[in-house]
Amino acid sequence: MPRESITCFEGLPNELIYEVFKCLDYFHVYKAFFNLNLRFHDLITNSSLPIEINISSMSKSEYQQYYSDIIETRTHRINSLCLSNIFVCGLVQSPIRILSTFCQLGRLIVDNIQSKYLENLLLQLMSLSSLTSLTIISLDDVNNTNLICRQIFRLPALTYCKLSMRNYRDHDVLIPSTTDSYSPIEHLIIDNDLDLSQIYSLLSYVPQLRRLSLQRPSVSWKQRANTSPPTLKHLTHVSLNLDRISFDRFEEIVKNLFSTIQVLYTSIEYNTDDAYKDSRKWEQLILYHMPNLRVFDIRDVRKATHTTDNNNLPILDNHTNQFTSSVWIKKQWFFALQHYKLGFGSRQIFYSTCPYRYE
Structure with missing residues (x-):
């Protein structure tokens, strides 16, 4: 092959190099090219392309240099910020201290944050009119989860929110329901230990909600006096962890909240x-209280209670076999039951094999 037909990476036009940069973690781009030569230094510093910052597995010294060269001087270009390194929040050179200058920030993920930094974090976010996605996962107990939630609900452009905040001390504290202060959130994931009244109160702030996931509802899932379920006219998708919730309590929230879900x-x-x-x-719950349901996906793991026949094969649970009536067949929802050994006992998993209804 003629030597002149061979093209090295540095010989590519700027437009192609920028396309390559888009496919890489920006910290890797910075490490590889920032100090390579003047051309690549200028490509990084003078570009108008948005920057996604992911601060996870890097050393403290690497972070401090990255902060000085990129984060502090390019805040107007950062549209995504992921903080999952514990040491970062406590530094003088912490992005949290200058978040209000991230005018293009659309997504923020804060993992393993200590509760003492949360209030300042949210104060910084109040001025960000482009922030549409927020994830907060706390490292320790949060004493004021209600205040934190109310601040989050005030963010003007937020449509996606995931919260996982340890809040054992606030378990009996109820955030006031609202009738005049609403959040634009459409997708809400809550991984907190909340009872039913706390859930109702939180949901009163998000009337535009379309997708809801409750990962850790409280074992004391009960409705307190003077609380009533909100109206969620747009709710279509729900994901629930029911490990500690009785069917009666589950039935209650279905009747109060899930009439529109699909x-x-x-x-x-x-x-x-x-x-x-x-x-x-x-069947009764779905037919009368979730009439629009088109996807039903269940996974139920429990201790096996089956016996065996003369050939030592398991005799399936009679209750589980009932999921073969015309109701399930008509909706084309089908299920399977699997048994397996676990230590000295055995377990069974009842699960959907075809949770989607074909129109």
Whole structure:
């Protein structure tokens, strides 16, 4: 091959090099090219392309240099920021201290943050009119989760929010329901230990909600006096962890909140309430209170209670076999039951094999 036909990376036009940069972690781009030569230094510093910052597995010295060269001087270009390194929040050179200058920031993920930094973080976010996605995962107990939630609900452009805040001390504190202060959030994921009234109060702030995921509802999932369920006219997708919730409590929230949903994902592990195995209860709940449901996905793990026949094959649970009526066949929802050994005992998993209804 003639030597003049061979093209090295540095010989590519700027437009192609920028396309390559888009496919790489920006820290790797910085490490590889920032000090390579004047051309690449200028390509990085003079570009108008948005920057996605991911601060996870880097040393403290690497971060401090990265902060000085890129983060502090390019805040107007940063549209995504992921902080998952514990040491970062406590530094003088922390992005949290200058978040209000990130005028193009659209997505923020803060993982393993200590609770003492949360209030300042949210104060910084109030001026960000482009922030549409927020994830907060705390490292320790959060004493003022209600205040934190109310500040989050004031963010003007937020449409996606995921919260995982340890809040054992606030378990009995109820955030006031609202009738005049609403959030634009459409997708909400809550991984907190909340009872039913706390859930109702939080949901009163998000009338535009379309997707809801409750990962850790409280074992004391009960409705307190003077609380009532909000109206969620746009809710279509729900994901629930029902490990510690009785079927009666689950039925209550379905009747109060889920009349419009189209998709339901449920995960149940070692719940001793046999009502979850009763197909007739499910049929009544779906037909009368979730009439628009088109996707029903269930995964129920529990201790096996089966016996064996003369050939030592398991005899399946009679309750589980009931999920074969005309209701399930008409909707084309089908299920399977699997048994497996675990230590000295055995387990069974009842799960959807075809959760989608074909129109």
